[in-house]
Amino acid sequence: MTTLTESVSVERDGDVAFVVIDNPPVNALSFHVRQGLLDGVNQAVGDGAKAVVVICEGRTFIAGADITEFGSPPKGPSLQDVQAVMEDCPIPVIAAIHGTALGGGLEIALCAHYRVAVDSAKFGLPEVKLGLLPGAGGTQRLPRVVGVAKALSMMTSGQPIGAQEAAEYGLVDEVVDTLRSGALSFADRAVSNGWPLSRIRDRNEKLAEGTPELFESFRAGIARKTRGFLAPEYNVQCVEAAVNLSFEDGLARERELFMELMTGPQSAAQRYYFFAERAANKVADVPRDTPKLSIERVGVLGAGTMGGGIAMNFLNAGIPVTIVEREQAALDRGLAVIRKNYERSAKRGSISAADVETRMNLLTPSLDKNDFADVDMVIEAVFEDMDLKKTLFAEFDAICKPNCILASNTSALDINVIASVTSRPQSVIGTHFFSPANVMKLLEVVRGDETSDTVIATTMALAKTINKVAVLVGVCHGFVGNRMLFVRRLEANQMVLEGATPAQVDRVLYDFGFPMGPFAMSDLAGLDIGWKAETSTSSSIRELMCESGRRGQKNGRGYYTYDAETRASTPDPEVETLIREFAQSQGIEQREVSDQEVLERLLYSMINEGAAILQEGIAARGSDIDVVWVNGYGWPVYTGGPMYWADSIGLDKVVEQINHYYQNSGASHWKLAPLLSRLAASGEKLQNAVP
Ligand code: 3H9
Secondary structure, rough: OOOOOEEEEEEEEEEEEEEEEEEOOOOOOHHHHHHHHHHHHHHHHHHOOOHHHHEEEEOOOOOEEEEHHHHOOOOOHHHHHHHHHOOOOOOOOOEEOOOEEEHHHHHHHHOEEEEEEOOOOEEOOHHHOOOOOOOOHHHHHHHHOOHHHHHHHHHHOOOEEEHHHHHHOOOOEEEEEHHHHHHHHHHHHHHHHOOOOOOOOHOOHHHOOOOHHHHHHHHHOOOOOOOOOOOHHHHHHHHHHHOOOOOOHHHHHHHHHHHHOOOHHHHHHHHHHHHHHHOOOOOOOOOOOOOOOOOOOOOOOOOOOHHHHHHHHHHHHOOOEEEEEHHHHHHHHHHHHHHHHHHHHHHHHOOOHHHHHHHHHHHEOOOHHHOOOOOOOOEEOHHHHHHHHOOOOOHHHOOOOOOOEEEEEEOOOOHHHHHHOOOOHHHHHEEEOOOOOOHHHHHEEEEEOOOHHHHHHHHHHHHHHOOEEEEEEEOOOOOHHHHHHHHHHHHHHHHHOOOHHHHHOOOOOOOOOOOOOOHHHHHHHHHOOEEEEEHOOOHHHHHHHHOOOEEHHHHHHHOOOEOOOOEEEEEEEHHHHHHHEEEHOOOOOOOOOHHHHHHHHHHHHHHHHHHHHHHHOOOOHHHOOOOHHHHHHHHOHHHHHHHHHHHHHHHHHHHHHHHHHHHOOOHHHHOOOOOHHHHHOOOOOOOOOOO
């Protein structure tokens, strides 16, 4: 074995040279990997090897370019230099793939003459998720292998495909049982049979399917999902270039568009966000090696929308769930909804019909909380009533085995008060899922004063197992997400009293990149949640709306009127009159409110609240707040999240406007958070701030 660089070595097995990459954690293409690969292939040829296998140690094949190197001056050979050496190599080069071949990693594999993989391997070009496109020929080579339609879908979704599918599309030449010996056998056969040195760049037959109609319909198909993002469209343009231009010209076009994205604000925000999400899973005062509890079975109390959705997360991960309801009818309804959701997924093809049954079989329905006796974690998902929660947690305390984690899905209530009724407050934690809980990625994990390190570490790890992005937060009303949402709602309501229309407020947020604004969201949720006719006193717009029979989307009348068939919404003049008259009765003079003011008041109020949350230690880092808002509330990731966005505007400007709105309104949520004031003065960033 010869060591070439700190991460690459080369070793011989008969006629075959193995170039071995070992660059933990994910074998990213750092400069020493590129150098080693280039030297390794050259050395193999120089030493008289008859074939080269590129293979990785550790958990994965190359997972992409080294994102930490982006923005730094180039060092070592470029990816393209390495690719040229592989592609033009006079002996067969075989990529041996396990784990994930992603981004630059797949682009390297596409420059081998052949690819072998184990069954569990995955292949993808996820650059779009970083606001980028594959910048090392991937946009030109992938469509030449898998065809135009498949390449478009892989590149614009960033979703990887498995080895079997990759083999069907010709991306993998052989699926092997054992990577190293399988690759060796493949290489020996390539040599003894004189298989050609197949270069993907020379293959054009699959490009013919790329008609203008195909591109047009593909664009229409992704328009809604990719609204506001630059990268998906640029990826499509690169595939168009693959179809319409020569390989070399296509590469040049790819380079040009790649550089534009790389130096633009969207990719900067999305790359920041990539690391923000990974940082969120680390807890500064809970050591990484903290022992974790084993979670073999979970209990969920409540089979409503929330409880059912929560249960599905565990079933999806193969963890059995005991779900308990008060009455048979509610339990049956809950189970039917879960089954319906799975059947819908099976119909769409995202899971198989067999998966539906496997998952349903992991679910044990019950009407008896005593069935929680053998679970390792119980999650309460009943409605927000502190007395009820206290009663339930006292029962859990009596029923559940020692070390069982007692979790509440409360979205705002005090975990410490809930914990106080148990004899084991160290085992109590908040797990705030977002609706629909089987879909939304965010999990706010709420630590109480006495929650143990073990319980925190276990819950954070469990979140990853069930495919959630977890953010650890402290106790306060509404935690991070809802507390910031409350101030945004206050401002939205205040502005419509001052003369903005609900449609204007919603449009401003929609144009910023949110899926919908606060009024459309209220209509969707139902205006009458928590409203009671008997106690309604016409003292707010919402009460007036409910009193006049407006319930939101469910009865076709809310802030908007909804078409019974298409669900299309139209602003309602009656609502505007109702608001105007109420404002008058309150002595509020209406005026024109500019879109800029709407945007600032909705979002700067949140930034100020976010800074206060950070200062109080409710969030552990500024970037955690961004993770909450991007994953839980649809903040557009291409602006990074509220803290990153505030930094990009300039904290001094934000502070100036916050002070302005405080002077105008005197409202307590506009009182400048001291942390924000300090950061603005020192030129530090909110995204990097810690309490
Ligand atoms: C690209 O390739 C551009 C090219 O087209 C060519 C340009 C010319 N670089 O996610 P995990 C770190 S763009 C540097 O927790 P998992 C990560 O920060 C790239 N570091 O593990 C974390 O560090 P820490 C295209 C990276 O098992 C640790 O590895 N590729 C990179 O859940 C573990 O990560 C991608 O976008 C990287 N590329 O998931 C793939 N990737 O422990 C991005 C990870 O200090 N990566 N790290 O927090 C992933 O999707 C996941 O990390 C992966 C593993 C699926 C690989």
